Amino acid sequence: MTDWRDRLTVPRAGFIPSVIWDDDPITGGFHPVFKEREPERWHGMVAADEPVTTQVDDGTESVGSVGFLPTSSCSKPSVVADMLDALDVRTGHRVLEIGTGTGWNAALLIDRAGRSGRVVSVDVDPRVTEGARGALATEGYFPLLVTADGVEGYPAEAPYDRVVATASVRSIPPAWLDQTQAGGLIVAPWGTDYGEDALTRLRVQEDGSASGHFGMRLAFMRVRGQRRNFLDPTDGELLGAERSATARSGRELFEMLDFEHAAFTIGLRVPHCYPTVVDIDEKHRHVELHDVHSKSWARLTLVRDEHPWIVHQLGPRRLWDEVEAAYTWWSDTGRPGPGQYELTVTRDGTHTVRVDAAGGVLSWNIRV
Ligand SMILES: C[S@@+](CC[C@H](N)C(=O)[O-])C[C@H]1O[C@@H](n2cnc3c(N)ncnc32)[C@H](O)[C@@H]1O
Incomplete structure (x- = not known):
């Protein structure tokens, strides 16, 4: 490369x-x-x-x-280069970018699409689009810049050959499918609430759905409407939390939180579960799980040189139990990595994953 x-x-x-x-x-x-x-x-x-x-x-x-x-x-330059390669922009393409930011990627897209192409870039923040407009003009680039919520795409200039998001999403907006030509590509950092995002490259089909595989690990900011949030229970709420212990080892916990190991799979099986890790002092670490929708929360308290670890769980869901069950499933199913999954998104917003794992091909819809 x-x-x-x-x-x-x-x-x-x-x-x-x-x-x-x-x-x-x-x-x-x-x-x-x-x-x-x-x-x-x-x-x-x-x-x-x-x-x-x-x-x-x-x-x-x-x-x-x-x-x-x-x-x-x-964004990080080497990642920008990899995403542009995945997008495979050709001369004459019509390209929609979600997340104008500084305008740098829009300039790179114009260089790839050429004079016969068309680049439209959307950012939700008017000060951001204004800043980018000035920088682009100074550098001699004139894409169509729009201040709007990018999850709606930009229908006035559709259809596009390529749609690229430079902010990450949990849910691929149906508007992006509708505004991409059959055979066109959508490239976006995509991830569940659990852990990091994957470079996702979806090819749009004749029926308007789109399918593709997951690639490298990415760390992008989320689009504004899909940001992850955490809960911060009061001392009183903590007193009412269910208390248990887990015999999981440090290696297993590492795998539960690591993208290349179980984290991506756990996210696909445990909806709306956002993990955070906080070092309290040299001896204590908290791994917390948050579901702001159902107001469910869990905390694993790690104490150096002490085992088993204590788990507290609050709210209608038992998030730690769900994560443990998903980890066991991952272990029993041949430990599939992110690249083994295929995602299909249909025009009604249904997200379906499919994996060829130990035991055959498995497929399920995920809540996004
Ligand atoms: C990582 S930056 C984009 C980097 C940019 N492509 C560049 O070349 O500098 C992500 C951008 O997405 C924008 N953004 C966040 N939510 C958005 C939304 N719903 N619609 C459009 N843009 C959004 C942010 O304002 C931010 O400027």
């Missing part, structure tokens, strides 16, 4: 705003880096093969303060 630098026709520096956000080790959030004040640091971050955060907390932060949630960024 060619080095990513050779697959990206436009340098990204011209698209990065003068204020970017870097990890803040003290708060666990992000603090601003000003190009004028710290030019070497700014250029170093932009040159690295890493994402650059360009907005936090939906732009509500006051510059100079600390932000907590990255809400717009310029």
